[in-house]
Amino acid sequence: MNEKKSLFDSMGVRYEEREGLFYPVIAEAEIQEQVHVGKYGHLWMNFMKENHPERYRHLLRFGKLMAKTAEVDGEAYQLLDSITEKYLKSHSPKDSSSTMEMWRLREEAKRIAEEVIFQDIVNQFH
Numbered sequence: 001m002n003e004k005k006s007l008f009d010s011m012g013v014r015y016e017e018r019e020g021l022f023y024p025v026i027a028e029a030e031i032q033e034q035v036h037v038g039k040y041g042h043l044w045m046n047f048m049k050e051n052h053p054e055r056y057r058h059l060l061r062f063g064k065l066m067a068k069t070a071e072v073d074g075e076a077y078q079l080l081d082s083i084t085e086k087y088l089k090s091h092s093p094k095d096s097s098s099t100m101e102m103w104r105l106r107e108e109a110k111r112i113a114e115e116v117i118f119q120d121i122v123n124q125f126h
Contacts, residue, residue: 035066041073044122052125068126076121083113 015022048056059065087109
């Protein structure tokens with residue numbers, strides 16, 4: 001027998017039988033692998049949903065939304081670490097044993113880094 005595969009079969013989509021009929025299982029949770037998405041990834045996803053709904057739906061429809069969101073989140077955290085490290089190197093504390101001063105410097109570095117992250121990564125079309 002020469003059986004032709006459907007598009008769903010060739011993509012590896014599973015079928016579920018309900019009342020004698022077979023339906024493809026196309027739920028988002030079934031298609032996409034579990035990907036960790038952090039703060040900046042979620043912010044980017046919301047930005048895309050509100051400002052570029054056609055791109056958001058395209059990524060969602062083809063199962064690439066979570067991977068792209070994780071990529072954006074990873075890029076944002078790398079930039080956060082880089083900017084924070086540079087800031088702390090150039091702004092040494094007056095009293096390095098002061099926990100509050102160290103906390104203040106780190107928070108200041110984080111605020112500066114987040115401004116760049118929001119402008120260059122989160123609020124951008126990817």
